[in-house]
Amino acid sequence: MKHHLGTPYSIFYICVFMMMGIVLPFWPLWLKSRGISESDIGLILSIAPWIKILASPSIAYLSDRSGLHRTILSATALVSAACFLGFYFSNSFIAFLVLQACAASTYLSLIPLGDSQTLRAVRLHNLDYGRIRLWGSLAFILTSFAIGYVLERVDVDWRLWFILISLACVAGASWLLPSLPVEPANKNIKLLLKNPKFLLFTLGAGMIIGSHAAYYAFISLYMQSLGYSESLIGTLWAIGVVAEILLFAFSDKLFKSARSLHLITLGAAAALLRWVGLGLSESLVIIIALQLLHALTFGATHLGAMAFISRHAPAGLSASAQSLYSGVANGLMMGMAMLLSSWLYKIQPTYAFFAMAGFASIGGLVILYLASRVPMSSKRTTENVTGQEHP
Numbered sequence: 001m002k003h004h005l006g007t008p009y010s011i012f013y014i015c016v017f018m019m020m021g022i023v024l025p026f027w028p029l030w031l032k033s034r035g036i037s038e039s040d041i042g043l044i045l046s047i048a049p050w051i052k053i054l055a056s057p058s059i060a061y062l063s064d065r066s067g068l069h070r071t072i073l074s075a076t077a078l079v080s081a082a083c084f085l086g087f088y089f090s091n092s093f094i095a096f097l098v099l100q101a102c103a104a105s106t107y108l109s110l111i112p113l114g115d116s117q118t119l120r121a122v123r124l125h126n127l128d129y130g131r132i133r134l135w136g137s138l139a140f141i142l143t144s145f146a147i148g149y150v151l152e153r154v155d156v157d158w159r160l161w162f163i164l165i166s167l168a169c170v171a172g173a174s175w176l177l178p179s180l181p182v183e184p185a186n187k188n189i190k191l192l193l194k195n196p197k198f199l200l201f202t203l204g205a206g207m208i209i210g211s212h213a214a215y216y217a218f219i220s221l222y223m224q225s226l227g228y229s230e231s232l233i234g235t236l237w238a239i240g241v242v243a244e245i246l247l248f249a250f251s252d253k254l255f256k257s258a259r260s261l262h263l264i265t266l267g268a269a270a271a272l273l274r275w276v277g278l279g280l281s282e283s284l285v286i287i288i289a290l291q292l293l294h295a296l297t298f299g300a301t302h303l304g305a306m307a308f309i310s311r312h313a314p315a316g317l318s319a320s321a322q323s324l325y326s327g328v329a330n331g332l333m334m335g336m337a338m339l340l341s342s343w344l345y346k347i348q349p350t351y352a353f354f355a356m357a358g359f360a361s362i363g364g365l366v367i368l369y370l371a372s373r374v375p376m377s378s379k380r381t382t383e384n385v386t387g388q389e390h391p
Contacts, residue, residue, distance in 0.1 A: 148234020207363025210333025268364025
């Protein structure tokens with residue numbers, strides 16, 4: 001029964017991460033095919049997180065206020081598709097910059113909006129978030145691997161067409177999501193902004209997620225500079241997500257009594273090792289080994305963040321809490337880290353990866369401080385990765 005209830009959410013994640021499995025590994029390569037320099041590609045991609053800071057929470061707040069969650073999800077995907085279509089008719093740095101800003105204001109909002117609905121279903125029906133979310137990761141890995149293979153044999157513009165097709169699938173999948181009981185509208189978003197625990201959590205976890213900026217923006221270009229083919233690049237991306245899938249698949253058993261902040265701290269430690277390793281070695285074997293750490297740098301951090309938000313978000317502000325966190329993590333922190341890594345990558349790729357290690361370390365220290373302010377007690381409940389509470 002639980003499996004049946006979680007199926008529409010799994011389908012939604014499959015569609016969203018099909019899109020991400022094309023955008024993250026291959027969108028920088030499409031921009032490069034249009035004659036954009038690597039430094040300008042970094043600038044174009046860096047605009048996305050900054051736009052997301054305001055756009056994603058605004059869309060989420062509209063979703064919370066209106067209660068039209070499925071309509072807003074579908075419309076967001078279609079607007080994003082229209083923005084990406086505009087790239088086909090443009091051929092200048094300024095036009096690409098504007099279009100990237102428009103696209104980012106929508107497609108980067110899809111995951112937090114979907115997470116908000118999924119976590120509500122998790123709470124209502126006692127579903128396993130990790131088991132639902134792993135289907136998105138599986139879609140990412142299959143897409144990045146398959147598309148990398150196909151793109152070596154078709155016209156370069158198919159990178160763009162595949163993105164449009166996947167966004168159309170997201171728009172359709174949004175309508176498959178069940179209609180959940182309406183939460184009382186909560187207009188007081190200041191409840192989040194004045195909560196020191198939530199702000200510290202958002203800052204710390206956001207910096208750890210933001211430390212992936214150099215990876216997302218430049219790892220495909222970096223591996224291409226080492227002589228790797230697009231199919232191998234897609235495979236390397238897929239390896240990291242395989243590890244993430246395994247973590248999500250067994251998350252309820254592995255971390256059933258783990259505190260959310262402990263998971264995030266684990267993610268920070270793994271990120272420090274991963275980014276330092278990428279900066280020190282060009283060995284394919286080592287890069288493969290470091291890709292496996294994606295299970296912790298992103299997976300453990302994400303699971304911990306979802307559990308924390310599920311427990312601490314005020315009723316009626318779940319989508320706003322998700323998007324505020326996402327706006328800081330994938331917006332403010334990712335934007336700052338991407339600008340820094342763009343500048344450093346132009347000087348020396350190693351410097352960009354080392355800077356990301358610093359970002360993750362600072363974020364981990366913030367989370368450790370927050371954990372010390374909320375001590376574990378045998379009388380307190382502890383959070384598991386599904387957002388439920390266990391004695």
